Amino acid sequence: xxxxxxxxxTHADRPYFFTSFVSTIDGxxxxxxxxxxxxxxxxxYDYFTYLRGHADAIVDAKHTALxxxxxxxxxxxxxxxxxxRKELRKKGFPEYxxxxxxxxxxxxxxxxxxxxxxxxxxxxxxxSERVTIxxxxxxxxxxxxxxxxxxxxxxxxxxxxxxxxxxxxxxTIAPKVFGSAPGKTLTMxxxxxxxxxxxxxxxxVSVGKLDxxxxxxxxxxxxxxxx
Ligand SMILES: NC(=O)c1ccc[n+]([C@@H]2O[C@H](COP(=O)([O-])OP(=O)(O)OC[C@H]3O[C@@H](n4cnc5c(N)ncnc54)[C@H](OP(=O)(O)O)[C@@H]3O)[C@@H](O)[C@H]2O)c1
Numbered sequence: 001x002x003x004x005x006x007x008x009x010t011h012a013d014r015p016y017f018f019t020s021f022v023s024t025i026d027g028x029x030x031x032x033x034x035x036x037x038x039x040x041x042x043x044x045y046d047y048f049t050y051l052r053g054h055a056d057a058i059v060d061a062k063h064t065a066l067x068x069x070x071x072x073x074x075x076x077x078x079x080x081x082x083x084x085r086k087e088l089r090k091k092g093f094p095e096y097x098x099x100x101x102x103x104x105x106x107x108x109x110x111x112x113x114x115x116x117x118x119x120x121x122x123x124x125x126x127x128s129e130r131v132t133i134x135x136x137x138x139x140x141x142x143x144x145x146x147x148x149x150x151x152x153x154x155x156x157x158x159x160x161x162x163x164x165x166x167x168x169x170x171x172t173i174a175p176k177v178f179g180s181a182p183g184k185t186l187t188m189x190x191x192x193x194x195x196x197x198x199x200x201x202x203x204x205v206s207v208g209k210l211d212x213x214x215x216x217x218x219x220x221x222x223x224x225x226x227x
Pocket of ligand 1: 020021022023028029030039060061062063064065067068099100101102103123124129130131132133151152153154155156157159186190
């Protein structure tokens with residue numbers, strides 16, 4: 001599959017939000033044990049990196065940042081990513097934003113780097129337990145960002161879906177089956193079970209092929225189907 005620039009739409013009142021996940025055939029996006037990562041191939045990782053090259057900001061919730069934050073900071077500074085940025089006419093580095101209610105030493109050490117690059121940690125406003133999606137949007141609007149990549153993880157994806165603002169999902173299906181055991185695996189969306197009349201509905205935009213993997217591109221349908 002050839003990597004060609006995505007011409008993402010824009011919104012007047014908020015950034016356009018897009019995400020990319022890699023999943024097994026049985027819908028697992030992580031196993032909380034060693035030996036299962038990476039789920040996708042190098043070709044999938046290149047696709048993911050290219051997609052992130054389009055972003056004005058990359059947003060993680062805490063657990064994803066703890067697992068992959070160091071890697072994300074390294075990636076956005078490497079030559080491949082910087083070449084993508086040039087090709088896509090994007091300036092500099094995307095802002096790397098982490099949402100947490102518990103900013104601690106572990107997170108600080110994950111975000112520490114030798115590039116002089118300063119990630120942003122957003123914490124809840126006083127009286128709030130979580131950073132609301134509107135709070136996140138306000139921060140992004142203040143920076144005049146138009147295209148924002150939501151890295152994850154599943155609890156953040158759930159909140160954006162609930163707010164009706166996750167505009168695009170790119171989903172790679174890796175030809176594997178992990179199976180499951182209680183508490184050991186996650187799917188792309190965790191923490192919210194949508195009521196039947198509020199099930200987020202997407203439209204298929206394209207289907208790509210990376211050898212044995214498929215890459216599905218979905219965009220948010222404004223019609224929520226009752227089922
Ligand atoms: N396969 C894939 O493509 C893929 C992609 C992304 C992630 N993942 C995996 O997903 C796993 C993490 O998923 P997860 O669901 O456990 O965690 P997560 O969504 O990454 O992080 C959840 C935590 O972030 C904080 N948080 C979330 N929303 C917040 C908000 N609105 N305001 C403030 N804090 C907020 C909360 O912790 P505090 O309250 O303690 O701060 C929450 O417990 C990782 O293993 C990662 O590798 C896989």
